Amino acid sequence: MSEKALSRFVQPVAVPGRRLLHHIPLKFVRKKVAGGGGRSVNSEIPLIPFIDFLLCIVLFLLASFSASGELPIDKTIKLPNAENVIDMTDAPMCAITGTQILVDGSPAGSTRVIEEANRLQRVEELFNILKNKRELWKQLNPGKDFPGVIVLQVDRKVQALVVKSVFQTAAFAGYPNVSFMVGRLGKQ
């Protein structure tokens, strides 16, 4: 067998590396099309996990969202704090500031009158409002037992005389289960 006939089986040994486009004689063209050989400085932001994260936050916030604004607390009232407390309940709110008594935001009497009288007394205006509320509840919920729960928001400086007068008035008006709204204090 001749040497020429065997030459097609001979594999040339070459240095490993890029093969394509290296025949172009211009160096700057070769560099451009070959990508320069360096690591790319462009990077993709992983958007899909980011969107998943945002969706989780949105779902959590929507689940804990309250359209009613939750507990309307009078800004002039500074509530005391306590440790042995229970969770809030949905009930009429009676706020006692330094000067006036409010039921669900409407005026229902003055604390000055009670302080000046210096004796336990029934607050007539408050009594009538609470009694009307109770009658309305009974009309709207016929056949059901009236829960008789009222929540008092009392400023920490209000005298016990005023608190006891409002407490007793609420009981007379059919709200014997009185709760005092307080801040939640951590256990010591």
Added chain:
Amino acid sequence: MAGIDVGGHGGKRSTNHEIPLIPFIDFLLCLVAFLLVTAVWSQMARINADARVPGPPQPDEPKDPPKEKQLHVEMKGDTKFQLVWKEGNTVVNTIDLDRKSVPVGNQGDYRFPDLAKKITDEWTANGTHRAASDLKLDQAVLHTDNSTPFSDVIAVIDAIYTPKREFSLGGKTDKVAAFNVTFAVN
């Protein structure tokens, strides 16, 4: 960027679509900001009191029920407390206690840990309603001066609610305050 590739590269109008992710992220961020701004992080709670108004008469109710022991907590001025166990009008036991307040937090609140401990000891020794199946609670009556600030009243009620007992209702057992508090009318 995210896209929907349905394949096919015919000459007609392309059926592949890119989802506009950037406006979608902007929308989500706006939603998060709105919900965070409008969120209500409430730490409010309540403390119970009972006006002890008698309910409608029950047919099986005894006419002259036995008088139960009640714990009367009296705020005697600014210096001391007096705990009085009474059965009806009969005084069973009287305990005097110094009024030592301990400030808590930075909002001017304070507690009466000595009073809380004494009330817990007293309930352990003399409390009537202890069984989890007992639906009644022991009664505490709070006596205060008319000029006592409400923060003091709450601190004392908080001390009265310190002793806890088990309470079973509807097959569920919870820890509840051993006493039910009401105000003395004087």
